[in-house]
Amino acid sequence: MHFKFVHAADLHLDTPFRGVAAQGPLLGRFQESTFRALSRIVDLCLRERVAFLLLAGDLFEVKDRSVRARLVLRRELGRLHDAGIEAFIVHGNHDPLSGDTGTLGLPSSVKVFGPDWEEAEVRREGRRLCRVQGISYPDVEVRDDLSARFRRTGDGFSVGLLHANLGGAEGHANYAPCTPAGLGARGLDYWALGHVHTRAELMLPGGGIAVYPGNPQGRHALETGERGCVLVEVEDGGMRRRFVPVDTVRWHRLEVPLTGVATLDALLGTVGEVVEAECARELDGHAVRLVLTGRGPLHRELARPGALAQLEADLRARLAQGHPPVLLESLRDGSRPELDWEALQAEGGFARTLLEEARSLEENPAALARLWEQEALGSLGQRLKRLGVDVLEAPRMEWVSRASLLGVEALHEEEEGA
Amino acid sequence: MKPGLRIDTLRVRRFGHFSDLTLELGPGLHLLYGPNEAGKSTLLAFLRAVLFGFEKRGSPERYAPAEDDAPFGGDLRLSTGMGPLLVRRMAAPRGRKSETLTVLGPDGEPVSEERLKEARGHVTRELFFDVFAFRLEELAGFEQLTEERGASEALVAASMRGARRLPEAMTLLRKNAEQLYKPNGSNPELNVKLRELEEVQEQLREVGNRPALYFSKRERLESLGVELGGLDSRVREDGRELERLARLELALGDVSSLATTRAELESLPSLETFPEGGEARLEDALQRSGSYRAEVARLAERLVSTEAELKRLSAPSPVRGREDALRAAVAAYSERSELVRALPARRAALGMKRRQVESALEELGLGVDGPGLVALDLSAGARAGLEALSSRLDVEETGRREVGGALARARSERERLEGVLTRTESELAALPDVRPAQVRQQQAGLARMRVARADLERLGEQKMEARRRIEGLRGPVTELPSSSSPVIPVWLVPVAAAVAVTLAVAAWLLGGTGVGVLGLVGGLVLTGLLEFARRKVESARDAEREGREAQQHSRKQEEERLRVELAGYVAREELARRELLASATDAGLSPAATSSDMTARESALEETLEQAGRRESLSRERDTLRATHDLALRDERQADELLRGHEARHASLSAELTACLSARRFPAGLPAQAALALWRDASALRQRWQDLVADEAALSADEAACADVVSRLRALAAEGILPEAEAPVSQSSGSMDLVVMRVNAALEAARAQETERRAAEERRRELREEKARLDELCRTEEAALAALLAEGGGGDEETFRRRAVQAHRYAELTHRARELAHRIEARTGLSDTEAREALRALGGEEGLRTVLSQVRARHAEAQEKSKEVLTEQGATQNQLEQWENDDLLARLRIQEETLRAKVAELATRYAEDKLALALLGRARRRFEEEQQPRVVQLASEHFALLTEGRYRRVFIPAGDERELRVSDGARDWSAAQLSRGTREQLYLAFRLAVVRDFGETRSALPLIVDDVLVNFDPGRARSAIQLLAQLAEHQQVIAFTCHPWLRELFEAEGAQTQTLESRDSAATLRAV
Structure with missing residues (x-):
């Protein structure tokens, strides 16, 4: 028994890109990229003559309200249907069943799992190839461990399709939380997971494997590098997995060393080289975040007010002319002087008092909360939350240390300037 | 007390108005005393400048000397914790890098600037200027500092290690935070972004749930499609029915006319076999046979006339048979007719020519006739x-x-x-025979005579003159006067002397001695005078007498000389007379001749001389002529x-x-030229004669030829052509021309007659043939007419015509019926019978019209409805397409996400800034609590001392409004509530506290104060100076003042005073 399938997740069709200007020539390429990624996944399915396609949630975002996203999904799944390839879909927190799922009018070969556990079989020439189980999110907020409802029902290759946060991954909302042990206990051969955008594989106790293919198209500066889907080949109980990149624009975080760079022109040259080296030509475009590192002769010149912004504007214009065009997301100065914390502590004086004060604040959340309200940051946080920005929702401890660092640096500049 | 900085020597190279000023300072309290404008403030600025750098260009505190571009500045020799340092700071008035700093170590080796910074205790320029080296105005500057930022910050800034820039740092953070966000602001970046985000979200709300709308619209589109399909089929059906009925309606008229036509057809007999176009054909045939007959009659007439003409033309003619001979004769004559006509003229011209030649021959006078002339030898x-x-x-x-x-x-x-x-x-012959030489000799004699005569006259006069002078000399001789009758006698002198003596004596007698002496002296003097005058007269008379004698002598000598002269004149007169005689002889005159004679003689001689000249020239001419x-x-x-x-x-x-x-038989006396001319004439005449003879021979030959031709022609013409009466008598060319004309006319007439005859014959033949053909045609036509009548069935013409009319009508009706049937079929698609049936089914015409209007209304309604549905379908489709391709939502979402990211970033930065500020505030308070009491305590002590115990304490109350307050133990005041002097004392106390604290904790820096005590009363001033003196035990204190009372107070406290001279005198110092 030999078959192949493709596992993809978090298509986020037609979602906006952060850091891409709403105007400008690059916007089109970026905005098309999620669609093209889906097209390339379908192309892969057709090329590899796979048996079925798994889509593990977050096909699009309900809040984007994109008509195109729904139409393209239909069109691409229609292509699979025409080729006799089945598709299995679960919904995630961004496209829960409670909202408009966009699955209206999908081809008959597409199986969309409901809010309760279901199992479907994939058959070829009268023989069962595989069992596929799945649960969709009924609502955005799913805090239960949905994986607990999965179970092996018989022989043969079994796949669990779920949108879930395995092991409480950082940076992602903790929906449908589950653990490797919990997954392993379900006895399935392959957990086709979605939700975490970074590609990952985890061998489960009991022989199964849990796979995050990552999202097929990076959408902001933190989703760097190749993005794609996983092609799985099953043969006689064995399994081969291959990651296939399908992204058409790619994000990078590139460090540009200032050491030994004497002039702005030289810096531009260095940036050009770094970008050239990292940005593959065959893609439609790239987006980079540049971080200046190290200290060099240019440091002082760049420290002038407005200098960095000017350089950023220059570079943005210059990189956008390239082939393929490169979007400069931002230029950041990572070349701040390192402060000698030990020395500061030992030296005493005001800096030590400052650090001590910060530490005592970190140890006392109530005092921090008071300070938070005292500085009217709480009300600002509320206002932001109403606008969908939850960054100031609650005081965070790391900000205290960052603030103390800021204070020390501000005082420290005296030494620089004197 | 930490080791710090002390100024040992100050050396101004050039600064302000100073140049080359050296000032020795050292530990302890120093007072620099000087009047206004002596340069105290300049020295303060100098100390600041060398330690911390010059002020910016353009600042009055820079003290750059104005005169030239030479560098300015100076040196300070410092004692520091790490040994002595020499600091030299120089600046150029112009140029980019104008300032140079030199720091030299103990051994004069250059050392890093860091050494200076260290020696300064890392104090900032501002702090040093505010706290360590200040003027009265800057005391108030400190006041501003405390007012603006709160005393605690100033304090922290002044004394805290590691927080020297705390106020700046806090200001910076505060500014950053405010630029990022203000809770009620609108311009800060975060406020702007939040507003934009709200706007975008509002727009998104307005757009609504696009996919839901899209899919409902799509469903609506599908239902519209179905509805449209139903409507379309209904419209089509109605349309078909409508068309059918409309066609029937169109055919209504045709159907009824077809019925009428058919009925009429039934009434006519069967005339299908009647010849087509029978009547016309009959008319044609009748007309044709009539015309043939008329033509035959006309031809017969023309035949008769043609034969009569033929008969006339066949009559005999005299010319006939002789045409050729006549034509030959006429041709021969025509050839020569010109010649014949010219003959008489030629003959006359030849006769004339002959006569001319003959007369010319006679005129030639050779006496020969023509043949004789020819015989003459006139050869070349x-x-x-x-x-x-x-x-x-x-x-x-x-x-x-x-x-x-x-x-x-x-x-x-x-x-x-x-x-x-x-x-x-x-x-x-007329001229006298005199030679000119003789005449000239006479003229010369005459001239000599004139000269001699003139000499004689002149000598006579001279002789007379000499005689007269002799006479003159003799006349006036006078006798010399007799000598020696003196004018004054000699004796008079002694007499006078005696008289004088006498008189003197008398006077002596009469008058006394005096008078007598006087009279004596006077008398003697007069006597002397008299004697002198007498001697003078004597000598003059002697001189006159001697002159006269000399005169007499010279006169005698003159007379003698004149006599000799006179004798000479007489001798010369004699010579002249002889000359006169001789010359008179030469001149041919008597010596006694008068001058007029001489003049007459002279003119006569002149004339004679002229004639003699003429004669001489004439005789020479005559010789030449000969x-x-x-x-x-x-x-x-x-x-x-x-x-x-x-x-x-x-x-x-x-x-x-x-x-x-x-x-040659020419006249004998003929001159040669005339003979030659005669010769030429004769030979010309001979030529003409010969030409004449030849012409005459040619003429007679022509005449013979012409006569022959004429006679032959005439003979021929005489036979039958010319009438007997007109027989030619003469052979004149005119009559001959007439003959020729007649002959020619006869010939022409004969030819024309022949031609005409032939034509008439031809015509007759043609006419006969035509007649035969027409006869044949007439016969054929009649046969055809009979056949036609038989075919028409009537037998006679009348019947035939009647039947023809009926046949025409029959054909017409048949055609119409067929046409109508076709039209009905074309309009309805049905045969006429079917159409009739259909009409009957609909209830006739009325029924048809009713049904038709109903169907029409139904059809229009369906069409209208269909159009509406179509429009809606299009609009829906457009809307759907627009939504499919519209990127508005995508753009708004991008904006939203971008703005969210930006807002998050800004908010984070803002929160960090705010937290950092809060942390700094908390740290500052904590630091103050731990560190402040020392400075405040010192300040309290100082202030109590300065105010002589009036105020006990300086403090900074707890709480956020941290200001400097003072207390006397019972109540407290803020700085602003104090009098000016007291406030200054407070600030001074504060500064001294900071200076002392700084000295104890970091570095003992010199304190430099410029007349800051002027607002103090003497008691408090003394206290202040005592305080300064106390401070000076540990660190250097340099004070400036211009007030003598302060100087005394300083000196009383042991200050080392140095006096600065006013600017007018050289800037020197005098140690006291």
């Missing part, structure tokens, strides 16, 4: 001989004429010369001889010519 050889002779004769004649002219000229010349010679001789006359005579003779030679040759040639002429 003879003519050449004559011409040679003639030319030789011409040559001779010319020579003879020339010689004759020369002879005549020579003869006239000779005669003219003879005349002139005769005139000359006669004139010569020679010329001889030459002329010789010429004349030669010319005469030549003339004779020429005449002899001429005579011989004339004889030769005469012989020649007579040989």
